[in-house]
Amino acid sequence: MSETFDFKKIEENWKDKWYNDNIYEAVDFSDKPKKYILAELPYPSGKFLHVGHMMRYTVPEIYSRYLRMKGYNVMFPMGWDCFGLPAETYAIKEKITPQEAIKQATKDYKQAMQNMGYAIDWKREINTSDPNYYKWTQWMFIKLWKKGLAEIKEMPVWWCNELGVLADEEVLPSKDGKRKISERGGYPVERKMHKQWILKITNYADRLLKDLDLVDYNDSVKQGQINWIGKKEGINIDYKVDGSDEKIKVFTTRPDTNFGATFIVMAPEHPLVLKITVPERFLEVRKYIEESRKKSDLERANIREKTGVFTGKYAINMLTEDKMPIYVGDFVLSHFGTGALVGVPGHDKRDFEFAQAFNLPIKRVVIGSDGDNSVINKLEQVQENEGVMVNSGFLNGLKIEDAIEKIKNYLVEKRFGERAVTFGLRDQIFSRQRYWGEPIPLIYKQDGNIEAVEESDLPVKLPIMKDFLASNDGTSPLERNKEWNQVRDKRGNPAKRETQTMPTWAGSNWYFIRYIDANNEKVFADLEKMKYWLPVDKYFGDAGHTTAHLLYSRFWYKVLSNEGYVPYPEPYQWRMSGGMLLGPDGHKMSKSKGNVVDPKDCLENYGADATRTYLSFIGPYEDTYPWNENGLIACFRLVKNIYEIKAKVSGGVAKESTSDVTKKTTKMLHKLIKKLTIMMEAMKINTSVSEIMIFVNYLKKVDDIPTNIWKDFIKCIAPIMPFMAEELWQEINGFDHWDKNNSVHLQDWPEYYESLLQEDSVILAVQINGKARAQVEVSIEDNEDSIKENVMKIEKLKKYLDGKEIKKVVYVPKRVVNLVI
RNA sequence: GGGCGAGUGGCGGAAUGGUAUACGCGACAGACUUAAAAUCUGUUGUCCCUUACCGGACGUGAGGGUUCGACUCCCUCCUCGCCCACCA
Numbered sequence: 089m090s091e092t093f094d095f096k097k098i099e100e101n102w103k104d105k106w107y108n109d110n111i112y113e114a115v116d117f118s119d120k121p122k123k124y125i126l127a128e129l130p131y132p133s134g135k136f137l138h139v140g141h142m143m144r145y146t147v148p149e150i151y152s153r154y155l156r157m158k159g160y161n162v163m164f165p166m167g168w169d170c171f172g173l174p175a176e177t178y179a180i181k182e183k184i185t186p187q188e189a190i191k192q193a194t195k196d197y198k199q200a201m202q203n204m205g206y207a208i209d210w211k212r213e214i215n216t217s218d219p220n221y222y223k224w225t226q227w228m229f230i231k232l233w234k235k236g237l238a239e240i241k242e243m244p245v246w247w248c249n250e251l252g253v254l255a256d257e258e259v260l261p262s263k264d265g266k267r268k269i270s271e272r273g274g275y276p277v278e279r280k281m282h283k284q285w286i287l288k289i290t291n292y293a294d295r296l297l298k299d300l301d302l303v304d305y306n307d308s309v310k311q312g313q314i315n316w317i318g319k320k321e322g323i324n325i326d327y328k329v330d331g332s333d334e335k336i337k338v339f340t341t342r343p344d345t346n347f348g349a350t351f352i353v354m355a356p357e358h359p360l361v362l363k364i365t366v367p368e369r370f371l372e373v374r375k376y377i378e379e380s381r382k383k384s385d386l387e388r389a390n391i392r393e394k395t396g397v398f399t400g401k402y403a404i405n406m407l408t409e410d411k412m413p414i415y416v417g418d419f420v421l422s423h424f425g426t427g428a429l430v431g432v433p434g435h436d437k438r439d440f441e442f443a444q445a446f447n448l449p450i451k452r453v454v455i456g457s458d459g460d461n462s463v464i465n466k467l468e469q470v471q472e473n474e475g476v477m478v479n480s481g482f483l484n485g486l487k488i489e490d491a492i493e494k495i496k497n498y499l500v501e502k503r504f505g506e507r508a509v510t511f512g513l514r515d516q517i518f519s520r521q522r523y524w525g526e527p528i529p530l531i532y533k534q535d536g537n538i539e540a541v542e543e544s545d546l547p548v549k550l551p552i553m554k555d556f557l558a559s560n561d562g563t564s565p566l567e568r569n570k571e572w573n574q575v576r577d578k579r580g581n582p583a584k585r586e587t588q589t590m591p592t593w594a595g596s597n598w599y600f601i602r603y604i605d606a607n608n609e610k611v612f613a614d615l616e617k618m619k620y621w622l623p624v625d626k627y628f629g630d631a632g633h634t635t636a637h638l639l640y641s642r643f644w645y646k647v648l649s650n651e652g653y654v655p656y657p658e659p660y661q662w663r664m665s666g667g668m669l670l671g672p673d674g675h676k677m678s679k680s681k682g683n684v685v686d687p688k689d690c691l692e693n694y695g696a697d698a699t700r701t702y703l704s705f706i707g708p709y710e711d712t713y714p715w716n717e718n719g720l721i722a723c724f725r726l727v728k729n730i731y732e733i734k735a736k737v738s739g740g741v742a743k744e745s746t747s748d749v750t751k752k753t754t755k756m757l758h759k760l761i762k763k764l765t766i767m768m769e770a771m772k773i774n775t776s777v778s779e780i781m782i783f784v785n786y787l788k789k790v791d792d793i794p795t796n797i798w799k800d801f802i803k804c805i806a807p808i809m810p811f812m813a814e815e816l817w818q819e820i821n822g823f824d825h826w827d828k829n830n831s832v833h834l835q836d837w838p839e840y841y842e843s844l845l846q847e848d849s850v851i852l853a854v855q856i857n858g859k860a861r862a863q864v865e866v867s868i869e870d871n872e873d874s875i876k877e878n879v880m881k882i883e884k885l886k887k888y889l890d891g892k893e894i895k896k897v898v899y900v901p902k903r904v905v906n907l908v909i
Numbered sequence: 910g911g912g913c914g915a916g917u918g919g920c921g922g923a924a925u926g927g928u929a930u931a932c933g934c935g936a937c938a939g940a941c942u943u944a945a946a947a948u949c950u951g952u953u954g955u956c957c958c959u960u961a962c963c964g965g966a967c968g969u970g971a972g973g974g975u976u977c978g979a980c981u982c983c984c985u986c987c988u989c990g991c992c993c994a995c996c997a
Contacts, residue, residue: 308913308992315912315993322997340997353997394995419995429997437910438995472910512996635992667991705933706921710914712990713921718934726933775923778932785932853928858978860928898977904927908977 093731095695095811102814103202109828112156112207114163116617123160124621125152126600126660128629128637129167129214131592132193133174134182137200138677139685139703139715140669145206146703147666147773148628153207153807154768157837163621164207165603167214168194171222172592173251176524177273180557186524187552190217200687205696205810207833212606216595217524221602223547224612225595226529230540232647233530237288238518240538245517246270247280252521252558279381282562285519285528285588289643293317293511296642304662312635318512323496324426325505327352327403329364330411336360336403339425339510342432343499344491347480348453351431352403352414353396353442356380357422364414366400373397373416380418394419394442406504407481417442425510434464435471453480454488516640518591523556523565525589532584533577542578548585564588593637597644600624600659612653619655624662628709631665638663664771667712674714685715697809698724704773704808723777727812729784730805734816736793750794754844756786757797761840764804773808780805795820800838854879855906856888864905872899879905 106112127148130141145166152164170190179189194215201208214221232238245253248270270277289296297317300310322341329336336352354361356377365373376397396417403412412430419438420429433443433450443450450464456475464470477483482498483491499505519528529541529548541548551572556565566573566587577583598612604621605613629637638660645659670676671683678684690699701723707713760783767776783801787793798820806813810833817832828834847868852875854862862884866875876897879885889909896908 311913312992318993318996320996338997342997417995419997421996424996426997432997436997438997441995510996512993631991708922711922716921716934719921722933774921775932778923781932851928855928855978858927858976863928896977898927900927900978904978906927906977 093728095697095727098815099203099205099696099811102811103205105826105828106205106814106831106833107202107210109826110209110211111828111831111833112162112164112209114165114209114212114621115161117620118161120159120161122621123152123155123162123626124600124624125155125162125164126603126624126627127164127166128627128633129169129596129599130197131169131172131174132190132197134178134189134193136686136688137197139687139690139699140677142200142204142687142699143669143703143706143709144628144630144666145201146204146700147709147771148626149206149208150700150704150773150807151626151768151771153810153833154837156207156833157803157806157835159836162207163209163212163603165212165214165606166198166201166206166208166210167212167599167603168197168216169592169596169599170194170215170217171525171590171595173522173524175217176522176556179524185552185554185556187217190215203691203696204687204700207810212603214599214602214606216599219547219549220607220609222526222595224602225526225590225598226541226546226548227543227612228598228644228648229526229590229594230529230543231651231653232287233540235647235651237291237647239286239288241284241286242281243284243286243517245280245282245284246277247282247562248275248277249560250275250558252562253282253284253517253519280562281381284517286515287518287643288515289640290511290513290515292643292646293319293513295646296513296639299642299646299658302658303660306663309634309638309663309665313639316513316635316639320510320512322425322508322510323499323505324508325430325499327405327412327430329414330402330404332364332401334360334364336364336414336428337426338428338430339508340430342435342488342492343495343505344477344480344483344486344488345432345435345453346405346430346495347407347477347483348432348434348451349405349407349412349430350410350433350443350449350451351412351446352428353417353420353431354399354414354428355420355422356416356418358416358420358427361399361416364399364401369398369400373399376416376418394438394445396442396446398446406502413448415442415446423514424512433470437467437470437472440464440467440470451479453478513639518594519588520591521562521564522558522589523550523553525591526550526594527566528586528588528590530586531575531577532586534581534583538586539577539583550589593640596637597641598648600627600641601645601654615653615655622654623656623658624660627660627663629663629665631667631710634663634665664709667707667710669706670712670714672715672717677715690720694720694724695727695811697727697812700810701726701777701808705777707774709771709773726777726781726784727809729788730809730812730816733784733787733793734798734819736787736791737795737798737820738792739795741794741796746794749790749792753786753790753793753797755847756783757800758840758844760804761800761838762845765837765840768807777808780808802832803835803838806832806835850902852902853904854882854885855904856885857908858906861885861888868902875899875905879907 125148127145130137149164152162156162175186175189179186182189216222229238247253250273251270269275297319300313320341322339323343325338326335327338394417396415399414399416401414403414405412431439431442433440433448434452435454452464454471454475455461455478456471475488477486477491483495486494496507500507527548527550529546531539531541533539551569553569559565564587573585573587575583575585601613604617608614642659645654648654649657671681673683675681675683687699698720702720705723706719760779763779764776802813802816813832823830849865849867851863851865853860854864862882864879864882866878892909894907894909898906
């Protein structure tokens with residue numbers, strides 16, 4: 089019937105031509121409207137990309153192809169996030185250097201992406217571990233440091249014997265929830281004090297929150313940002329310490345419950361604790377502080393039992409004149425609010441637990457909707473956030489929200505406190521005691537001061553070291569490389585380099601900017617080019633990066649924006665996060681489970697087009713579903729069918745005068761184009777594939793396919809099946825040699841005409857009281873009255889209508905006639 | 910505990926408030942074949958009636974509501990997933 093379908097030959101035929109001629113070039117300052125479509129860059133390690141990663145890229149890539157055909161100047165770039173633990177761990181395992189590991193891995197990854205036929209402008213390829221790239225990461229760090237946004241601080245950090253210091257995000261609770269372990273490797277983790285560089289993202293908390301108004305993120309993404317920033321409005325109240333000049337400042341969002349406050353708890357790290365502690369309790373309190381510091385990783389985060397020690401002092405509740413005992417307790421966090429809280433055990437579950445543990449009085453000051461006014465002595469009775477005030481003096485009878493306002497005004501007026509805002513967002517720890525990262529470009533002078541490396545001396549290159557293993561004394565491996573770290577300062581005096589390196593996400597905070605001007609040696613990117621390309625129009629990536637990565641990247645960008653280095657206030661206009669592709673067994677793909685699907689096998693057995701089709705057909709981008717090889721086979725069948733039906737293309741052209749069959753085919757085509765256009769705009773690639781299937785099923789039944797219809801159809805499949813489309817396009821047009829301008833991928837997306845979609849007649853559903861009872865075919869020329877008349881004649885409906893009065897007829901054109909009886 | 914999202918056939922999923930289950934998988938039956946695979950054709954939500962037609966009832970996690978009409982909108986609840994969390 090037809091030539092054999094040899095997808096390998098087809099792929100080989102076009103791949104090199106596309107990339108050699110860079111047909112997917114993103115043209116700076118083109119007159120066409122621009123679209124910047126970004127998919128998160130992968131972090132290559134030795135492991136091959138699995139098929140789940142391919143799904144992350146395939147859908148955005150298909151979308152980018154559609155936009156290109158729609159007449160946009162599209163940038164769909166790709167690069168490699170090379171620094172960090174995955175590559176380093178792999179290098180250690182393979183007994184090679186990270187540099188060698190990366191070289192091989194990026195080569196493999198690029199090959200994999202080209203085998204998939206991805207429409208990438210490879211002239212913009214970047215690698216975050218390339219000195220020409222990280223030169224600018226270092227440059228940006230210096231800007232941050234000079235602005236006072238990078239500080240060195242003695243901080244409690246997560247410490248792991250195998251990996252050194254870890255960020256909060258790199259630490260997870262263990263399975264039993266009793267310990268903390270590292271995200272990577274699952275090693276035990278504990279809390280230690282360590283000198284760390286931190287980035288003061290908290291300085292930007294308000295702007296990161298406010299500027300969410302400028303972007304089009306959907307609610308879940310926005311809410312994620314809002315929650316992570318965790319802005320809380322409340323009041324800082326100063327409580328006088330009885331028999332002392334000291335005051336303890338306490339943050340609360342619920343000052344309305346203050347008539348029920350019966351104690352104060354301070355974090356062990358609070359600077360006032362030892363100052364106010366009475367002599368007879370000093371030793372006990374100091375011991376508690378030391379213990380909580382040591383054990384903190386385990387108990388403080390995970391054991392909910394309330395512990396604490398009485399300091400021997402009391403604070404005065406200015407509303408009740410009661411003396412409130414002051415405790416130290418490790419459930420109070422030093423970094424939230426003021427590091428001290430006022431205990432209202434009747435209306436806060438944690439406070440209740442603490443009060444029970446220490447036999448402190450519990451007062452009811454709120455009655456909930458249950459009307460219960462009894463004494464609170466069970467956790468379930470704690471009324472947290474709804475009700476009316478009681479036992480609260482001038483607040484009695486007020487609803488909570490009104491009481492909050494009234495007491496705030498009162499406390500402020502009496503100068504007992506002032507309104508305050510606090511954020512859950514915490515400053516980021518920015519240094520790592522590892523080899524494989526960007527060196528922090530700072531120098532310690534002999535006098536202890538810090539000096540930045542001159543811009544002209546950037547990059548500070550990471551030295552090649554055969555022995556790059558982590559030290560187990562908590563210092564960076566670069567500490568051992570004296571030749572590298574001993575330098576001279578600007579005045580020529582001996583000095584020492586900062587030997588800590590940056591975390592993985594330093595480079596990935598700003599990579600999307602570098603794509604815009606990947607080879608610029610003078611600046612990180614040309615401002616005019618940034619004005620053209622930014623902001624990113626659509627940003628696709630991993631669901632796990634939706635909150636933290638997005639926020640940190642926005643922060644980094646905003647710092648640059650503040651200094652005028654980048655043109656707009658926000659980097660990403662829109663974001664969509666992908667779901668997860670599970671193994672065929674319905675579990676997360678992992679080597680240990682043996683359920684990892686290797687895209688190499690898919691390409692080998694079914695080809696790139698089929699693999700791409702299946703990865704987009706399997707379900708919506710944001711959802712999670714298992715891999716099913718039979719689905720891939722079905723998509724392979726589709727691609728193969730398309731190849732085989734080309735034998736039906738006779739050379740004829742569909743015209744007005746042609747046969748009914750051809751008219752039908754034309755109508756089917758235009759329906760397809762219309763649906764595809766709508767679905768592509770909405771990035772619903774899964775249903776786009778369905779529409780192609782429907783049309784192909786139709787073509788399989790006809791004897792002849794007019795050439796013009798075939799050509800439009802080829803364009804329709806081009807974004808999803810680029811290889812097949814190119815093969816058929818070149819063939820049907822009879823191009824005898826390659827010219828990039830003739831590539832199907834640079835053609836215009838086909839248009840559809842509503843006039844061709846018009847049906848002469850439509851089938852209406854006839855309902856009685858909203859229940860479908862019959863169908864009726866009507867001409868589109870029929871008016872409402874004649875249609876109603878026709879409906880009344882339907883034999884089937886007689887038994888329902890017999891003897892009943894029709895009260896109302898609802899007519900929805902092209903859809904429904906509903907008789908209400 | 911908080912936030913977000915989702916519950917539709919045996920499975921992945923589709924449906925601007927308008928005939929629920931498109932498309933695909935799987936299953937079943939048939940054709941081709943010595944046979945199998947591949948391919949092709951048909952059937953396939955559940956239940957009832959019927960020899961067969963023809964029909965009917967129920968049906969989108971549960972229960973209410975709005976509507977001529979609800980997978981879709983509103984309220985209450987349940988379950989699952991993801992993110993965050995001794996955050997005062």
